[in-house]
Amino acid sequence: MRSSGEAEGLDGEASNTAMVSGASSPYQPTTEPVLSRSVFRSLSWNTHYLTSQLGILKIVEAVLSLIAFICIETVMMCSPCAGVYLFEFVSCSSFVVTGLLLLLFILNLHSNLTQINWRLVDLTNAACSTIFYFIASVVLAALNHKSGAEIAAVIFGFVVMLVYGVNTGVCVRQWRLGDQRPVQTSEYTRARTASRSEVETRPE
Template structure:
């Protein structure tokens, strides 16, 4: 009896969900790519931590720093962009931050993996850590390419035919408003 009275007027609130994927800053594909980045970075970090000895420890420590940093900060970025927490941080340029952070970590993973690959004891753990380092680097590169393909560079503004970016943005907005759905 009660369900007949309340069912036509009540509807679930879609904004009450804690996870907002897809969201304004993160679609489903990029969410899965970011989860992959976190996983590969974590496995690379764990494998590196299990290494018990090193001849020249600089390569090991640098790889440790990069993999741990990539794991922790990418996990933080993933949580911020897939929940409503990003609205409470006070950062307004999330696409730019995401793009340049991902580019920096991809470069650091490449450099640290190359250095660690050339300067290690040749154990299975070290080779596995290097492999996961390169896999994480590839995941970050895929993220960059997908970001660029779908959104372009975050620091570029659309220009109009007369070279004025503000007029170009206003014309694009007018075109969006006047287009048929």
């Protein structure tokens, strides 16, 4: 007959064994596959955004920023080089950020990150790019060495600045329209709720 100490030891070993086997079991529930499946399931090619006003503007901005960056990269000699370095940084940064935003919106990846106000992100990127391109183009125009690559970069810089300015205006307009829609929706919801409550309280 086993003593109580031996019985407790066997129970402890059995529970430990069950815990180890349960931890190493391939059938343990986890949220990782579900999360990854939900992310990949939400991937879809948003052709509507490509043909929208903001989508076309982003494509034009990315292409012009890339051309401006290539033009400034072909400058072999510069003294002083402050204008060249500033324009190089602005054109490269705007191309990367705008390209990433375009990719996020095209693949609907932004729908998985609802905590981020993407309309504000888009507006901030367009407004900052407009200001930075204006500064970089003015500085490069003042400190250029009359080379063809620098002149071409200045021209593309001012052109892409105008495109970003148009993008900023479109974002501001959509921001104002978005602020008006929740008010209308809430009023409609309140009206529907009031009508339902009246129907429910009406005597049969």
